[in-house]
Amino acid sequence: MSATTPAHLPGAMPAVVEWQEGSTSRTALWHSENSTPAPRRAVAADDRTKADAAHRLACEGTALLWRGDYHNARRLLEAMGRRIDRKPTKRSSSAASDAPTPAEAFHRHRRARAHRARVLGHLLVLLDGEHRLALRRAPDVQQACTEAYGPPQAPTAISLTELLGVIGAQQWREKGVDVPALGDRIHPHYGVFSPVRGEYVDLVARAPLPAPGDRPLTAFDLGTGTGVLAALLARRGVARTVATDISPRALACARDNIDRLRLSDRVDVTTAPSLFPDARADLVVCNPPWIPARPTSAVEQGVYDPGSTMLHDFLNGLSAHLNPGGEGWLVLSDLAEHLGLRTRGELLAAVESAGLRVRDRLDTSPRHPRTRDTTDPLHRARAAETTSLWRLTPA
Template sequence: MSTTPTISWSEDGSARPDQPTRSAHWHSESAMPPPRRVVVADDSTKAATAYQLACEGTALLWRGDFHNARQLLRAMSRRIDRKSNPVRPDATAAESFHLHRRARGHRARVLGRLLVLLADDHSLTLRRAPDVRRACTEAYGPPRGDRAVSLTELLGVIGAHQWREKGVEVPALGDGVRIHPHYGVFSPVRGEYVDLVARTPLPAHPRTAFDLGTGTGVLAAVLARRGVAHVLATDIGPRALVCARENADRLGLADRIEVTGPALYPEGRADLVVCNPPWLPARPTSTVEQGVYDPDGTMLHGFLHGLADHLHPGGEGWLVLSDLAEHLGLRTRADLLTAITTAGLHVTDRLDTSPHHPRIHDTTDPLHSARAAEVTSLWRLTPD
């Protein structure tokens, strides 16, 4: 018996038991449970009605024009903004962060209740709907019957497909060279951490390197382009493993980059171990957020405590980490230094850089003060 969750609804909106119902598989990348009540919505549905139903927990299965669905989503979003409570002026940085996350979670839940139905070939049978079959196959794999997803998730799938086609330019790899992220894999749009790895002096004659949590494989590619003969790249995410392999092939580096997993550390030792863990010790709410949030700093501590046992004599580890968590009151610098010392490691050098992304200039962002003060560092570590 299949354990795949499903949703059910009546096309005429009737809840009478004698009326026929339809059902479809339910899918949510953020692990939202299937809605208990689903009603049909179309071009005649008012934004106020949709917003009220969604706030009450009722999902709306869209049967109208695709572009009108997007307009309805924007109208619901505006209502959330008008009713949301701003972060208190007297709140601490940590309180502001948690209030901000709570507000974003509420927004995601409400907007996530506007649903669309993908047919058994991943097509979207709505007026003026784009062809989403390829994008959905890339994100979800081969189709397996009708599938209901939130419109917000589908728009993310479409956007990810466009990024995958276009790619992200990475100057550290050369003029015009691009990395192509897959859906659910963190994109290297913030280049400061890549530049740190590209300009930090390498240990003497490194022949082997590990890139832990490789994601798109961008840091593995930088190391290979810098002359490391064999780079072993790991990740715990199946999508990341496929993505990193494809990027290594695309860049002509498949003979120097070996992608393996799911694991943090591979077997054996290396001359250099690089790790760019998620920067914020909090719980992710979706696959994509796993590139930003690391519950309890699990990956950070796993890297630190495993480093000495995976280095050749004379080797070193590079920890690439933002101090945003420190400015948000989620971790202190003393916490980080204690974790390094407890792992039997010594800091030999630290290189810093400031991010240049647009959000540091957005004064309406409730986390603006923390973002404006952020510094990203590459910590060079060796065993005691």
């Protein structure tokens, strides 16, 4: 009823989960996309397991390896979630009167989400050596798991919440996301940030392109993700775009989308030794993570970046990678400003420190449902959010 974790040494044994079923000891490999350690204790659970007991065990750090009906596992997960979301029944008068600052509200919200994910992540399912889920009424998850994890190797325990994310990602990959500015669909892969917030794409679609004179227009798309902006630049007439990313999943996703759109003759998807390719271009586009905080999963890296590292790397390296007369497009939400995590003055100071000036700025308001959700703890900041495309040139 324990789990062993791998030593931080080359060739160390992989993490495993151990549990007891009747008089038989069982083991399986452990996998977590957000690098959650293997649970120290695991017990078998099935349709007889009550939500109160499951919630208590999960809060204590005991994982539940599900052996019952698949749909009942999903119902149990929902019931556990309701228990986590219950509001405290009593609050002191001083606590009730202390309205948190936007930054405090953000950090409380993140802690609450992390706690929720941690507790729900203790309900586990077992994939067999072929990525099959041997539960009653379980869907066929082989393709989805192969797309997310690669070829199967051995029986592996994962959290049910992670599996649901894998299934949802595979459905989005098949269906695709309609991008009106592109006049086509983009197919996001698991672990790659999806362009569901289309306002930043619209900004890139309407910003005036640089005029390089007699030579063909060239561009870089830094942190390309799904490749949507690189594809849009090609559709707008950019002769050659180099799209870079550090994530192998993102590179595979961008190549897939560029090939689907028949744009591989104009877009080169590649990794780079640093943020920038070792060259210059007429246009450099970057849509960095907009919140300076630590991501808790791979897909969150498209939103959260501690210290705004990518933002500062883009600003500081831009001048050295622009052709004469070229410009950089910084596509950035100001949500961090409304949350008290970064000020407009700090952003402008970083631009000036990098030897850049603001030639122009295009703004748009987000259209996603959270801007209208008054129950969201961060509603006020989200409702005030603006996404901007900053046109930057060397000073």
